[in-house]
Amino acid sequence: MPHPYETLPDHSFWRSAVADRDALEIAGLWAPRFPIKRRTRIVTAGSCFAQHFSKALVARRYRWLDFEPGPAGLTAEQRRDYHYGTFSFRTGNIYTPRMLLQWLTWALTEARPPEEVWERNGRYYDPFRPGVEPGGYVSLEELVQSRSETLAAIAAAVRGAQVFVFTMGLTEAWQDRATGVEYAVCPGTVAGEFDADRHGFVNHGFGALMGDMTAALRLLFRANRGLKVLLTVSPVPLTATATGGHVLTATSHSKSLLRAVASELVEGQTRVDYFPSYEIITHPAYRGRFFAPNLRSVLPEGVDHVMAQFFRDQMVAFGGEAAAASVPAPLPAVEEAPEPELTEAEELRCEEELLAAFAPDRRHD
């Protein structure tokens, strides 16, 4: 009787799948569980790497949905600075499973966000998304009104989507010691004031991460029974660690846990899948080629390769059109309108005004 390895495909063996190939020829890393087609309604959220997903989807004319596009008429720069169009709602980066769970709880249940706000120079900042409003809000009322729109957008996104893409980024976070509520960043960095008695550091363990993600998935599926969830792990290393350890090992620790959580969830939940963008960027097989010299920022060619694998693996699994080469994304809002050319009639009218004003010119008499 042949042993089990004798019948395995090439991709099961390191030499044939990896070592004997050019890194860019490594294929079939993902066997997707569900199809994502151009008409599939997709929403994205999570760590900063998630924004590349939406851009790639939009560039290929996929149906990425933005439930909080912001006011009409903004320029691309204004939209970027005010975090419109980065994710499907204006939460800014959601780094941890706990933060995702918090946002979903506030958006999909009766629970309300805490009343805590951060102040700096007379401006108000949302502790749960302090970066979305450059310079802060002018009033508490403005902050609350803006956040309520975001919560409504999250609820609409969850209920209106077919696929929810979430990129997990970190295990380290800062919490309110009394309530356990988690902040987007450490108080005192972007805004607010750090209080050692009140603010505590937490590095979530596997159990906590699983618990938060499981609870978050429960909320998602309760709100939308047909929803599928696609998980990814951000390949971007930690900027800094508060563990006291080395940032390199802290990064490995954090990413490894998140990666394990993703696999565990895929094992246990049929509506959840994992796409290995993390491996494509970080694995030694790729020899760091997709990182910028700071070994942290992901280069555009890395993002392109990740997304090419995404679309190719979808095509291999479910057929359909080959993934089109990247095309420029359509502008989601009007750019600053170029000053229009004058029509012939307008030009004539302007000329007449000048001639009337300057002829005869008494000073030339």
Next chain:
Amino acid sequence: MTEVPRLCVFGDSHYACVRQAEAQGLVDVSGVELEYWGNVGGRFRYLEFREGAIHPPDAAVASRFARFNTKGRTVLPASEFDAILVMGARIYLWRVFFRLLTALADGPFVSEGLQRRFLADGLRGYHGYRLAAGLASTGTARVLLAPVAYYTANPERFAASVSPTMARLMAEKLPWFWTVLTEAAAEDGIALIPQPDETVVEGMFTDPAYAVADHVAKADYEHHNAAYGAVILARALAMIGGGAPGLREAAATGTMAVTEGRC
């Protein structure tokens, strides 16, 4: 040697009304040495600021600008003036205001910070404004800016574009819009001259009393008459200290009445 401030009115066709105000004697300009430099928007758009002056793109366009200048200037050097009034210059704030008011009326929520950004970017996005900022950056002439006035009121033509919500917002927001833009311009060394209240009707339109002659027949809702030019020129003179004392006071307080010379 010049004893009085040297003032240049620079702009596109919208500067014609200032010249008409002077020609019709609506404003006492004896306190300044006045020059004009400009041309219609089609040429105006290709102007370039460099080396302390505004340059036309070629000799042909330069000659068009020199045509209406008493000294035949083909370029506009900031250092040769004490003040430059940039008039019109294809800076259509009506459009910026209208877009923001539409956003505020239609939703979603627009924070005050984003409104400020929208307004400031809108102003700074105009080529004419960047020319003015270039002049101001020389630190020589004082630069005043009077953007293109609101379109002349015409209920039949514009009523459909202004919803009741927008009309309410105009009254509520426009003074603040002008304050924001005045602050933004000041950051660039430019003294903005908001459209004077006495020339405004229905929130964001210019009183037909300040329209060019036969504006309806000509379908010209953009250009304005000598009376409007007089109001702006009086403001400018008051700001640079070049107007007659009584006029200076009236212009500063917004009580100047222009009763003749409307074309």
